[in-house]
Amino acid sequence: MGLARHGGRAAHGRLRDRSIQRLLLPVRAQHIARRDRQQRLLERLVDEGVETGARRVEDSHGAVPALITMCTGVAQWYRVDGPLSPEILARQYTELAGWMFCALVQD
Numbered sequence: 001m002g003l004a005r006h007g008g009r010a011a012h013g014r015l016r017d018r019s020i021q022r023l024l025l026p027v028r029a030q031h032i033a034r035r036d037r038q039q040r041l042l043e044r045l046v047d048e049g050v051e052t053g054a055r056r057v058e059d060s061h062g063a064v065p066a067l068i069t070m071c072t073g074v075a076q077w078y079r080v081d082g083p084l085s086p087e088i089l090a091r092q093y094t095e096l097a098g099w100m101f102c103a104l105v106q107d
Contacts, residue, residue, distance in 0.1 A: 056102040
């Protein structure tokens with residue numbers, strides 16, 4: 001999801017989230033289309049994991065927005081000069097996402 005890449009730009013994320021409604025219609029439509037593509041990609045990845053038995057989640061269409069919100073919410077609290085580097089934060093969030101989706105189905 002680009003968490004490590006975007007982690008250093010938290011202020012931009014806050015501005016971007018608040019500004020979506022202010023975008024001119026063509027630009028807003030492009031932004032929303034990219035966001036929707038990202039969500040569909042994540043849903044497919046989770047669904048494929050469920051189909052192969054590598055993941056377990058009841059409703060990927062509900063769980064994926066939760067994951068996206070978790071990641072985009074970083075912009076609300078992350079500080080570049082704080083204790084976590086973007087790489088460490090990305091590693092931690094990857095672990096959390098694994099827990100969220102029961103990373104490995106245990107028999």
